[in-house]
Amino acid sequence: MTDKTIKAGIVGATGYTGGELIRLLLMHPHVDIAVVTSRSEAGRHVTELFPNLRQRLDLAFTTPDTAQLAACDVIFFATPNGTAMTMAPQLLQEGARVVDLSADFRIKDSGVWSRWYGMAHACPELLAEAVYGLPEMNRRAIAAARLVANPGCYPTAVQLGFLPLVEEGLADTDSLIANTASGVSGAGRKAVTGLLFSELDENFKAYNVAGHRHQPEIVQGLQSVAQHAVRLTFVPHLVPMVRGIHATLYGRLRAPETDLQALYEQRFAEEPFVDVLPAGQHAETRTVTGGNHCRMAVFRPGGGDTVVVLSVIDNLIKGASGQAVQNMNIMFGFAETAGLEGIALMP
Numbered sequence: 001m002t003d004k005t006i007k008a009g010i011v012g013a014t015g016y017t018g019g020e021l022i023r024l025l026l027m028h029p030h031v032d033i034a035v036v037t038s039r040s041e042a043g044r045h046v047t048e049l050f051p052n053l054r055q056r057l058d059l060a061f062t063t064p065d066t067a068q069l070a071a072c073d074v075i076f077f078a079t080p081n082g083t084a085m086t087m088a089p090q091l092l093q094e095g096a097r098v099v100d101l102s103a104d105f106r107i108k109d110s111g112v113w114s115r116w117y118g119m120a121h122a123c124p125e126l127l128a129e130a131v132y133g134l135p136e137m138n139r140r141a142i143a144a145a146r147l148v149a150n151p152g153c154y155p156t157a158v159q160l161g162f163l164p165l166v167e168e169g170l171a172d173t174d175s176l177i178a179n180t181a182s183g184v185s186g187a188g189r190k191a192v193t194g195l196l197f198s199e200l201d202e203n204f205k206a207y208n209v210a211g212h213r214h215q216p217e218i219v220q221g222l223q224s225v226a227q228h229a230v231r232l233t234f235v236p237h238l239v240p241m242v243r244g245i246h247a248t249l250y251g252r253l254r255a256p257e258t259d260l261q262a263l264y265e266q267r268f269a270e271e272p273f274v275d276v277l278p279a280g281q282h283a284e285t286r287t288v289t290g291g292n293h294c295r296m297a298v299f300r301p302g303g304g305d306t307v308v309v310l311s312v313i314d315n316l317i318k319g320a321s322g323q324a325v326q327n328m329n330i331m332f333g334f335a336e337t338a339g340l341e342g343i344a345l346m347p
Contacts, residue, residue, distance in 0.1 A: 002333040008033050013036045069087075088104075099327055105149035132148075165307065179235050186319075263298075274295075
Protein backbone atom coordinates (compact mmCIF):
# COMPACT_ATOMS: atom_id res chain seq x y z
CA MET A 1 0.00 0.00 0.00
CA THR A 2 1.29 3.42 -0.96
CA ASP A 3 0.57 7.01 0.08
CA LYS A 4 1.98 8.75 -2.99
CA THR A 5 -0.08 11.33 -4.89
CA ILE A 6 -0.92 10.83 -8.55
CA LYS A 7 -2.22 13.13 -11.26
CA ALA A 8 -5.48 12.24 -12.97
CA GLY A 9 -6.96 13.37 -16.26
CA ILE A 10 -10.60 12.95 -17.22
CA VAL A 11 -11.63 12.91 -20.86
CA GLY A 12 -15.22 13.80 -21.64
CA ALA A 13 -16.33 14.86 -18.19
CA THR A 14 -19.62 16.65 -18.95
CA GLY A 15 -22.02 13.76 -18.33
CA TYR A 16 -23.34 12.22 -15.15
CA THR A 17 -20.53 9.68 -14.84
CA GLY A 18 -17.93 12.37 -15.50
CA GLY A 19 -19.43 14.62 -12.84
CA GLU A 20 -19.53 11.80 -10.31
CA LEU A 21 -15.95 10.84 -11.15
CA ILE A 22 -14.77 14.39 -10.44
CA ARG A 23 -16.70 14.45 -7.17
CA LEU A 24 -15.20 11.17 -5.99
CA LEU A 25 -11.65 12.08 -7.00
CA LEU A 26 -11.91 15.39 -5.15
CA MET A 27 -12.45 13.37 -1.97
CA HIS A 28 -9.55 11.03 -2.69
CA PRO A 29 -6.52 11.54 -0.42
CA HIS A 30 -3.97 10.61 -3.10
CA VAL A 31 -5.27 12.17 -6.32
CA ASP A 32 -4.88 15.58 -7.90
CA ILE A 33 -7.18 16.27 -10.84
CA ALA A 34 -4.90 17.89 -13.42
CA VAL A 35 -6.98 17.92 -16.61
CA VAL A 36 -10.70 17.80 -17.40
CA THR A 37 -11.52 17.81 -21.10
CA SER A 38 -14.53 18.45 -23.28
CA ARG A 39 -14.56 19.45 -26.93
CA SER A 40 -18.02 21.02 -26.68
CA GLU A 41 -17.44 22.88 -23.40
CA ALA A 42 -13.77 23.89 -23.74
CA GLY A 43 -13.12 27.16 -21.93
CA ARG A 44 -16.07 26.88 -19.54
CA HIS A 45 -15.41 26.41 -15.86
CA VAL A 46 -16.27 22.91 -14.68
CA THR A 47 -18.51 24.27 -11.94
CA GLU A 48 -20.77 25.90 -14.54
CA LEU A 49 -21.95 22.41 -15.47
CA PHE A 50 -21.55 20.95 -11.98
CA PRO A 51 -22.38 23.68 -9.44
CA ASN A 52 -22.18 21.12 -6.62
CA LEU A 53 -18.38 21.30 -7.11
CA ARG A 54 -18.15 25.04 -6.40
CA GLN A 55 -15.33 25.94 -3.97
CA ARG A 56 -13.84 22.47 -4.45
CA LEU A 57 -12.42 22.63 -8.00
CA ASP A 58 -10.82 25.49 -9.91
CA LEU A 59 -10.48 24.05 -13.41
CA ALA A 60 -11.90 24.82 -16.82
CA PHE A 61 -12.66 22.25 -19.49
CA THR A 62 -9.97 22.04 -22.17
CA THR A 63 -9.85 20.49 -25.59
CA PRO A 64 -8.33 16.99 -25.38
CA ASP A 65 -4.57 17.20 -25.91
CA THR A 66 -2.59 13.97 -25.94
CA ALA A 67 0.62 15.55 -24.63
CA GLN A 68 -1.18 17.19 -21.73
CA LEU A 69 -3.05 14.00 -20.88
CA ALA A 70 0.06 11.84 -21.18
CA ALA A 71 1.63 13.84 -18.35
CA CYS A 72 -0.98 12.34 -16.03
CA ASP A 73 -0.47 9.06 -14.20
CA VAL A 74 -3.97 7.86 -14.97
CA ILE A 75 -6.52 8.90 -17.57
CA PHE A 76 -10.21 8.18 -17.21
CA PHE A 77 -12.42 8.11 -20.29
CA ALA A 78 -16.00 9.11 -19.47
CA THR A 79 -16.74 9.44 -23.16
CA PRO A 80 -19.30 8.00 -25.59
CA ASN A 81 -18.45 4.62 -27.06
CA GLY A 82 -15.86 4.90 -29.83
CA THR A 83 -13.70 7.70 -28.39
CA ALA A 84 -11.32 5.94 -25.98
CA MET A 85 -10.19 3.44 -28.58
CA THR A 86 -8.88 6.25 -30.79
CA MET A 87 -6.80 7.87 -28.05
CA ALA A 88 -5.76 5.06 -25.70
CA PRO A 89 -2.98 3.54 -27.86
CA GLN A 90 -0.88 6.72 -27.88
CA LEU A 91 -1.50 7.44 -24.20
CA LEU A 92 -0.42 3.93 -23.25
CA GLN A 93 2.66 4.31 -25.43
CA GLU A 94 3.50 7.49 -23.49
CA GLY A 95 3.40 5.54 -20.23
CA ALA A 96 0.02 6.58 -18.83
CA ARG A 97 -2.47 4.09 -17.44
CA VAL A 98 -6.05 4.15 -18.67
CA VAL A 99 -9.42 3.37 -17.09
CA ASP A 100 -12.14 3.41 -19.74
CA LEU A 101 -15.69 3.87 -18.50
CA SER A 102 -17.12 3.37 -21.98
CA ALA A 103 -17.60 -0.01 -23.66
CA ASP A 104 -14.62 0.24 -26.03
CA PHE A 105 -12.50 -2.48 -24.39
CA ARG A 106 -15.04 -4.61 -22.54
CA ILE A 107 -15.67 -7.24 -25.21
CA LYS A 108 -12.71 -9.34 -26.31
CA ASP A 109 -14.00 -10.27 -29.77
CA SER A 110 -13.77 -7.24 -32.07
CA GLY A 111 -16.36 -8.73 -34.41
CA VAL A 112 -18.88 -9.13 -31.60
CA TRP A 113 -18.08 -5.61 -30.40
CA SER A 114 -18.65 -4.17 -33.88
CA ARG A 115 -22.00 -5.93 -34.29
CA TRP A 116 -23.32 -4.49 -31.04
CA TYR A 117 -21.79 -1.01 -31.24
CA GLY A 118 -22.17 -0.39 -34.96
CA MET A 119 -18.59 0.58 -35.86
CA ALA A 120 -15.24 -1.02 -36.55
CA HIS A 121 -12.91 -1.23 -33.58
CA ALA A 122 -10.00 1.21 -33.93
CA CYS A 123 -7.43 -0.84 -32.00
CA PRO A 124 -8.44 -4.51 -31.79
CA GLU A 125 -4.85 -5.38 -30.88
CA LEU A 126 -5.48 -3.93 -27.39
CA LEU A 127 -8.58 -6.00 -26.65
CA ALA A 128 -6.57 -8.99 -25.46
CA GLU A 129 -4.51 -6.82 -23.11
CA ALA A 130 -7.41 -4.85 -21.61
CA VAL A 131 -8.39 -6.17 -18.18
CA TYR A 132 -12.07 -6.33 -17.36
CA GLY A 133 -12.40 -4.17 -14.28
CA LEU A 134 -14.68 -6.13 -12.00
CA PRO A 135 -12.47 -6.31 -8.89
CA GLU A 136 -14.40 -9.15 -7.30
CA MET A 137 -13.40 -11.30 -10.28
CA ASN A 138 -10.13 -9.85 -11.58
CA ARG A 139 -8.38 -8.04 -8.73
CA ARG A 140 -4.91 -9.50 -9.37
CA ALA A 141 -4.98 -8.75 -13.11
CA ILE A 142 -6.27 -5.21 -12.46
CA ALA A 143 -3.30 -4.49 -10.19
CA ALA A 144 -0.86 -5.13 -13.05
CA ALA A 145 -2.94 -3.58 -15.84
CA ARG A 146 -2.11 -0.63 -18.08
CA LEU A 147 -5.62 -0.60 -19.53
CA VAL A 148 -8.78 -1.39 -17.58
CA ALA A 149 -12.21 -1.74 -19.15
CA ASN A 150 -14.63 -0.51 -16.50
CA PRO A 151 -17.76 -2.72 -16.55
CA GLY A 152 -21.21 -1.53 -17.45
CA CYS A 153 -23.86 -0.93 -14.78
CA TYR A 154 -26.17 -3.83 -15.61
CA PRO A 155 -23.21 -6.21 -16.08
CA THR A 156 -21.85 -5.30 -12.64
CA ALA A 157 -25.07 -6.06 -10.79
CA VAL A 158 -25.85 -9.19 -12.80
CA GLN A 159 -22.40 -10.77 -12.75
CA LEU A 160 -21.87 -10.18 -9.04
CA GLY A 161 -25.26 -11.68 -8.28
CA PHE A 162 -24.64 -14.83 -10.32
CA LEU A 163 -20.95 -15.17 -9.46
CA PRO A 164 -21.05 -17.61 -6.50
CA LEU A 165 -23.49 -19.91 -8.28
CA VAL A 166 -21.47 -20.03 -11.49
CA GLU A 167 -18.13 -20.41 -9.71
CA GLU A 168 -19.39 -23.45 -7.81
CA GLY A 169 -21.32 -24.95 -10.75
CA LEU A 170 -24.54 -24.83 -8.73
CA ALA A 171 -26.83 -23.27 -11.35
CA ASP A 172 -27.90 -24.53 -14.75
CA THR A 173 -26.09 -22.07 -17.00
CA ASP A 174 -28.31 -22.95 -19.96
CA SER A 175 -31.26 -21.09 -18.46
CA LEU A 176 -30.14 -18.05 -16.46
CA ILE A 177 -32.53 -15.11 -16.34
CA ALA A 178 -31.73 -11.50 -15.43
CA ASN A 179 -34.75 -9.25 -14.99
CA THR A 180 -33.29 -5.79 -14.40
CA ALA A 181 -34.38 -2.20 -13.87
CA SER A 182 -32.46 1.08 -14.08
CA GLY A 183 -32.95 4.68 -13.11
CA VAL A 184 -32.99 7.18 -15.95
CA SER A 185 -29.48 8.54 -15.32
CA GLY A 186 -28.21 5.32 -16.90
CA ALA A 187 -29.24 6.74 -20.26
CA GLY A 188 -26.86 9.67 -19.87
CA ARG A 189 -27.16 13.44 -19.69
CA LYS A 190 -28.90 14.22 -22.93
CA ALA A 191 -32.13 15.66 -24.25
CA VAL A 192 -34.26 12.79 -25.57
CA THR A 193 -38.05 12.77 -25.69
CA GLY A 194 -38.34 9.32 -24.14
CA LEU A 195 -36.32 10.49 -21.15
CA LEU A 196 -38.41 13.56 -20.34
CA PHE A 197 -40.06 13.72 -16.92
CA SER A 198 -43.57 13.71 -18.40
CA GLU A 199 -42.73 10.59 -20.40
CA LEU A 200 -41.16 8.68 -17.51
CA ASP A 201 -43.16 9.65 -14.46
CA GLU A 202 -45.85 7.14 -13.46
CA ASN A 203 -44.46 4.72 -16.04
CA PHE A 204 -42.54 1.46 -16.04
CA LYS A 205 -41.36 -0.21 -19.21
CA ALA A 206 -39.04 -2.81 -20.64
CA TYR A 207 -36.75 -1.92 -23.53
CA ASN A 208 -34.31 -3.63 -25.91
CA VAL A 209 -35.82 -7.00 -25.04
CA ALA A 210 -34.77 -8.43 -28.41
CA GLY A 211 -31.15 -7.62 -27.63
CA HIS A 212 -29.27 -5.22 -25.35
CA ARG A 213 -25.59 -4.44 -25.88
CA HIS A 214 -24.78 -5.36 -22.28
CA GLN A 215 -25.83 -8.97 -22.87
CA PRO A 216 -22.60 -10.10 -24.62
CA GLU A 217 -20.58 -8.40 -21.90
CA ILE A 218 -22.43 -10.29 -19.17
CA VAL A 219 -22.25 -13.60 -21.01
CA GLN A 220 -18.53 -13.16 -21.69
CA GLY A 221 -17.86 -12.58 -17.99
CA LEU A 222 -19.94 -15.51 -16.79
CA GLN A 223 -18.41 -17.80 -19.41
CA SER A 224 -14.92 -16.85 -18.26
CA VAL A 225 -15.88 -18.11 -14.81
CA ALA A 226 -17.87 -21.17 -15.90
CA GLN A 227 -15.35 -22.17 -18.59
CA HIS A 228 -18.19 -23.21 -20.88
CA ALA A 229 -21.06 -21.66 -22.81
CA VAL A 230 -23.68 -19.70 -20.87
CA ARG A 231 -27.20 -18.87 -22.04
CA LEU A 232 -28.79 -15.81 -20.52
CA THR A 233 -32.18 -14.15 -20.95
CA PHE A 234 -31.62 -10.48 -20.15
CA VAL A 235 -34.54 -8.05 -19.91
CA PRO A 236 -33.83 -4.42 -18.93
CA HIS A 237 -36.48 -1.98 -17.71
CA LEU A 238 -36.57 1.77 -17.17
CA VAL A 239 -38.08 3.03 -13.92
CA PRO A 240 -39.00 6.60 -12.93
CA MET A 241 -36.15 7.26 -10.54
CA VAL A 242 -32.89 9.12 -11.07
CA ARG A 243 -30.36 6.45 -10.16
CA GLY A 244 -30.08 2.83 -9.15
CA ILE A 245 -30.03 -0.67 -10.64
CA HIS A 246 -32.16 -3.53 -9.34
CA ALA A 247 -31.36 -6.94 -10.81
CA THR A 248 -33.64 -9.88 -10.02
CA LEU A 249 -31.76 -13.00 -11.08
CA TYR A 250 -33.15 -16.50 -11.56
CA GLY A 251 -31.42 -19.85 -11.89
CA ARG A 252 -32.27 -23.53 -11.68
CA LEU A 253 -30.25 -25.19 -8.92
CA ARG A 254 -28.32 -28.36 -9.59
CA ALA A 255 -28.01 -29.00 -5.85
CA PRO A 256 -31.09 -27.54 -4.11
CA GLU A 257 -29.84 -28.67 -0.71
CA THR A 258 -27.00 -26.11 -0.86
CA ASP A 259 -26.94 -23.52 1.92
CA LEU A 260 -27.14 -20.51 -0.37
CA GLN A 261 -26.94 -17.93 2.41
CA ALA A 262 -23.67 -19.40 3.65
CA LEU A 263 -22.35 -19.68 0.09
CA TYR A 264 -22.91 -15.98 -0.60
CA GLU A 265 -21.70 -14.79 2.77
CA GLN A 266 -18.48 -16.80 2.47
CA ARG A 267 -17.80 -15.77 -1.14
CA PHE A 268 -18.05 -12.06 -0.42
CA ALA A 269 -16.81 -12.00 3.18
CA GLU A 270 -13.57 -10.21 2.22
CA GLU A 271 -15.06 -7.93 -0.43
CA PRO A 272 -15.19 -4.32 0.79
CA PHE A 273 -18.01 -3.32 -1.55
CA VAL A 274 -20.31 -6.34 -1.58
CA ASP A 275 -22.82 -6.68 1.23
CA VAL A 276 -24.85 -9.88 1.55
CA LEU A 277 -27.96 -9.13 3.57
CA PRO A 278 -29.17 -11.41 6.38
CA ALA A 279 -31.51 -14.22 5.37
CA GLY A 280 -35.01 -12.97 4.61
CA GLN A 281 -34.10 -9.34 3.95
CA HIS A 282 -34.66 -7.75 0.53
CA ALA A 283 -32.17 -5.54 -1.29
CA GLU A 284 -33.36 -1.99 -2.04
CA THR A 285 -31.85 0.57 -4.39
CA ARG A 286 -32.16 3.40 -1.87
CA THR A 287 -29.66 1.66 0.41
CA VAL A 288 -26.87 2.10 -2.17
CA THR A 289 -27.64 5.58 -3.53
CA GLY A 290 -24.40 7.57 -3.64
CA GLY A 291 -22.31 4.64 -2.39
CA ASN A 292 -20.05 2.10 -4.05
CA HIS A 293 -21.68 -1.01 -2.58
CA CYS A 294 -23.49 -3.84 -4.26
CA ARG A 295 -26.06 -5.16 -1.82
CA MET A 296 -27.67 -8.51 -2.46
CA ALA A 297 -30.04 -11.04 -1.02
CA VAL A 298 -30.52 -14.69 -1.94
CA PHE A 299 -33.73 -16.77 -1.78
CA ARG A 300 -35.00 -20.24 -2.63
CA PRO A 301 -38.77 -19.64 -2.95
CA GLY A 302 -40.87 -22.41 -1.49
CA GLY A 303 -37.77 -24.46 -0.81
CA GLY A 304 -37.73 -25.52 -4.46
CA ASP A 305 -34.95 -25.78 -7.02
CA THR A 306 -35.14 -22.15 -8.20
CA VAL A 307 -32.74 -19.59 -6.76
CA VAL A 308 -33.61 -15.89 -6.81
CA VAL A 309 -30.89 -13.33 -6.19
CA LEU A 310 -31.59 -9.63 -5.67
CA SER A 311 -28.63 -7.41 -6.54
CA VAL A 312 -28.69 -3.60 -6.26
CA ILE A 313 -26.14 -0.91 -7.06
CA ASP A 314 -26.00 2.81 -7.78
CA ASN A 315 -25.54 2.79 -11.55
CA LEU A 316 -23.37 5.94 -11.44
CA ILE A 317 -21.12 4.73 -8.60
CA LYS A 318 -20.50 0.98 -8.39
CA GLY A 319 -21.94 0.81 -11.91
CA ALA A 320 -19.53 3.43 -13.30
CA SER A 321 -17.44 6.11 -11.56
CA GLY A 322 -17.04 4.52 -8.14
CA GLN A 323 -15.90 1.27 -9.68
CA ALA A 324 -13.46 3.24 -11.85
CA VAL A 325 -11.94 4.76 -8.70
CA GLN A 326 -11.88 1.32 -7.08
CA ASN A 327 -9.96 0.02 -10.10
CA MET A 328 -7.54 2.96 -9.96
CA ASN A 329 -6.91 2.24 -6.28
CA ILE A 330 -5.99 -1.34 -7.09
CA MET A 331 -3.78 -0.30 -10.04
CA PHE A 332 -1.76 2.17 -7.97
CA GLY A 333 -1.57 0.26 -4.70
CA PHE A 334 -3.86 2.51 -2.70
CA ALA A 335 -6.30 1.18 -0.14
CA GLU A 336 -9.15 -0.18 -2.24
CA THR A 337 -11.66 1.90 -0.31
CA ALA A 338 -9.76 5.20 -0.65
CA GLY A 339 -12.09 7.99 -1.73
CA LEU A 340 -15.06 5.63 -1.58
CA GLU A 341 -15.88 5.59 2.11
CA GLY A 342 -19.03 7.67 1.69
CA ILE A 343 -22.21 6.22 3.19
CA ALA A 344 -25.27 5.82 0.96
CA LEU A 345 -27.94 8.52 1.19
CA MET A 346 -31.31 7.86 2.81
CA PRO A 347 -33.93 8.97 2.15
